[in-house]
Amino acid sequence: MNERIANELKEAMKSGDKFKLSVLRMLKSALQLEKINQREDLTDDKIMAVIKKQVKIRKDSMEEFKKYNKSEEVEKLEQEIAILNEYLPEEMSEEEINKVIDEVFDIIKPTSMKDMGKVMKELNTKITNADMSLVSKLVKERIN
Numbered sequence: 001m002n003e004r005i006a007n008e009l010k011e012a013m014k015s016g017d018k019f020k021l022s023v024l025r026m027l028k029s030a031l032q033l034e035k036i037n038q039r040e041d042l043t044d045d046k047i048m049a050v051i052k053k054q055v056k057i058r059k060d061s062m063e064e065f066k067k068y069n070k071s072e073e074v075e076k077l078e079q080e081i082a083i084l085n086e087y088l089p090e091e092m093s094e095e096e097i098n099k100v101i102d103e104v105f106d107i108i109k110p111t112s113m114k115d116m117g118k119v120m121k122e123l124n125t126k127i128t129n130a131d132m133s134l135v136s137k138l139v140k141e142r143i144n
Contacts, residue, residue, distance in 0.1 A: 001044040002031070005087065023083045030054055048088060055084050092130040094138070100126050101138060110143055119143075 005024060012021040027050075034050050035042050042050070058077045065073040092100075104122045108115060119139050127135060 001047045001087065002042065005031070005047075019079065020083055023080050027051065027054060027084065051084055051087050055081055055088070058084070089129045092127065094134070097127065097130055097135055097138060101135070101142065105142065113140075113143055116140070116143060 005027065009021065009024045009028060012024055030050055030053075031042060031047060034046065038046065058081050062074050062077045062081075065077065100123065101119075104119055104126065108118050108122060110116070110119050116139060120136065123135055123139070124132070
């Protein structure tokens with residue numbers, strides 16, 4: 001994964017794609033920072049976790065920019081997210097997420113919001129490639 005990012009960084013330099021180059025440089029520095037924090041080389045799973053974190057940061061920023069009608073910034077962030085998503089596996093659909101939630105509800109049988117933590121803990125082990133804020137929202141709707 002690290003090698004792929006480095007190669008695409010070089011390609012962006014050669015092709016003159018300044019936007020993609022800047023996104024990949026930001027990603028590279030985030031990976032480097034995580035490597036320093038972990039004090040070891042990053043595995044592909046850890047690299048994907050860093051990329052997911054970067055996507056989440058941009059999605060959160062996008063929501064803020066939408067509140068203030070900053071459409072240029074929103075577009076820029078959408079493009080950055082699209083570039084970062086190239087390195088992540090395809091996210092689960094809402095239908096697939098609901099199937100997993102059904103399975104977990106059959107096991108845990110939550111009765112109130114007090115059980116939300118147990119449900120989310122179990123879902124975190126079963127769902128790896130989905131927007132967890134969406135998962136949380138779906139669980140809350142079901143419990144209520």
